[in-house]
Structures are given as C-alpha cells and as structure tokens.
Amino acid sequence: MMNDTKNPNAADIALRLAAWWETAARDLPWRFGRASDWGVLVSEVMSQQTQMSRVVPYWTAWMERWPDARALAGAPKAEVITAWGRLGYPRRALRLQECARTVAEQYDNQLPHTYDELLALPGVGDYTASAVMSFAFGERIAVIDTNIRRVISRVFRGEESFGGAASPVERETARRLLPEGERGAVVWNQSVMELGATVCTAKAPLCDRCPIAGQCVFLRNGRPGLGERRTRPRQRFQGTDRQVRGLVLNALRELPAGSVLEREQAERLWKDRIQLDACIASLDDDGLVEMLPDGSLRLPQ
DNA sequence: CTCCGGAGGA
DNA sequence: TCCTCCGGAG
Numbered sequence: 001m002m003n004d005t006k007n008p009n010a011a012d013i014a015l016r017l018a019a020w021w022e023t024a025a026r027d028l029p030w031r032f033g034r035a036s037d038w039g040v041l042v043s044e045v046m047s048q049q050t051q052m053s054r055v056v057p058y059w060t061a062w063m064e065r066w067p068d069a070r071a072l073a074g075a076p077k078a079e080v081i082t083a084w085g086r087l088g089y090p091r092r093a094l095r096l097q098e099c100a101r102t103v104a105e106q107y108d109n110q111l112p113h114t115y116d117e118l119l120a121l122p123g124v125g126d127y128t129a130s131a132v133m134s135f136a137f138g139e140r141i142a143v144i145d146t147n148i149r150r151v152i153s154r155v156f157r158g159e160e161s162f163g164g165a166a167s168p169v170e171r172e173t174a175r176r177l178l179p180e181g182e183r184g185a186v187v188w189n190q191s192v193m194e195l196g197a198t199v200c201t202a203k204a205p206l207c208d209r210c211p212i213a214g215q216c217v218f219l220r221n222g223r224p225g226l227g228e229r230r231t232r233p234r235q236r237f238q239g240t241d242r243q244v245r246g247l248v249l250n251a252l253r254e255l256p257a258g259s260v261l262e263r264e265q266a267e268r269l270w271k272d273r274i275q276l277d278a279c280i281a282s283l284d285d286d287g288l289v290e291m292l293p294d295g296s297l298r299l300p301q
Numbered sequence: 302c303t304c305c306g307g308a309g310g311a
Numbered sequence: 312t313c314c315t316c317c318g319g320a321g
Contacts, residue, residue: 044307086318089318122308203303245316246318308315
C-alpha cells in the first residue's frame, strides 16, 4: 500500500506521548530532576517488582535518612532491613546496601556513568542499569521493562507480548524506535513506561483514555488475545515460603531495636514447623536474620 | 481470590 | 532457561 496512513508512525507517536507525558505523568518525588543520581537508582531498585505508589513514602524516608551511597554504606544492616519495611523482597535492601558500599568505595560515592559498570553493581540488572543511564544521566539508551515491552508489542505489532526474557528482536525494535536526540529518547522511555503502567495495562487497558489509540494496531485489530497470555507464570503467595519468610521478618522488624525473637515466639508465627525452620534457614542464608545458639533470632548487625 | 512486577542463582 | 524471591490493590 503506497499511502497507508494507518501504519503507526514512531515519530508521530513519540510526539503524542511527549505531550501526554507533560499533562499525565505522575508527580513522583524522584522525577523532574528533583533527585540525585543515587536517588534515581534507589527509586528504581525499590520499584523492582513493586508499584511506584507504594514506593513513594519509603523512598522519601530512605533518602532523608541516607541521602547518598556513603551514608547507606555505613548503616547497620538491621536498620536497613527495618527501613525497607513492607516493600517486599527484602534481599533487595541488602543488595542496595552492597551496591552503596561498592559505589562509596570504588567510585568515590559517585555512580559510574556507563551501562556496564552500573550492571556490575549488586541488585542492578539490565532494566535498572538502562533506567539509570536514561533517567539519571539523560543518555540515549533503550529501556526495556514489561510495560515497555507490552506497549511496543501492542502498538506496533498488534499482539500481546510474550512472557520470558526480552528477545533479541524485541531489543532491536526498542532500539530502532528510540528517538534520535538524547532528550527525546529519555522522554520516550518515560512516557512509554508510564503509558504501560497507567493506561496500557496488562489486563484492562484504558483505550478510551489513550493518547495514541488512533495509531494502535492492537486496538485496530480488536485487541486480539487481550488478557489471555500471562507475561509470567502465576505466583501464589498463601502458604508459600515467601509468606512465612515475610511473617518472620515482619515480627523481627516490629520488635524494639536490638531485641531478639525468642524461639517460642517464632513458633507461634506458623504451624508447620518443618516449613518454618526451612524459611528461617533461608533467611539466615540470605543474611536477613541471625540465629543465636539458644534458637532465638535477631536482625543482623 | 487474582493481579502486577526485575534480579540472580541453579 | 527456569525458578524463587513479597506485598498491597482490585
């Protein structure tokens, strides 16, 4: 077809999303240049597997208490674990502190500015390294998370994205769609991700509120397979080790600082003694708790 | 109850 | 490549 005006045009979509970003972006405290590079990294680590809205109060308190990598590096582990609160996946808290130590010691308290150096930091994977490069340093780099994968797949391919790791084709597509200029690329990453988080959601996309509904192949095709395919296998929580670990750690966090959880108290948290012990052992392995000779538990020092 | 989401280790 | 790691919103 010679003049297919319906074919999605990346430049046109980028313009529309940039305009939408100006009016619709959530006012998160680490956005719009208000946070340090380190603050941006902390926000990204906290946002791994956790909704931004839940992160905000934790991030604010965290950055007030430990404004930079050096400050976090010197904090007692127990305080770090406690401050992580109910964000979930508390190993992230320890990795973030390890990251802070690396930054403080090896990089003189300044985040490194290359993707490879960022990627090598504890708790920093492809997504976080790319996000810091883009959002903290303003570099032109394709950021790929599940929101961006979903939006790009729907808008340009008219399909739901597959689960699993991003394929080389997906990565190449993401790079190709990136606007030429640095500033444009940053806004592209932020706006596509924001669209995926708030409008182009996985299960019930709000197409009537979408600024690029007129350019979307997925919508034009009648949203084929909407909600049929999961981006990842379903994860149960009730009865799992994750729930038990959460109960134990939460009990420790709620204790007065420095005090221990007696064995009897721990046993009251979960009926299945075998599973409880396995979870305590795994928390110990992770460095999230310490077991004393009498069987009581405490947060690590 | 179901949904959502990166890193790292096996 | 698969699996485990959480908690709160809907």
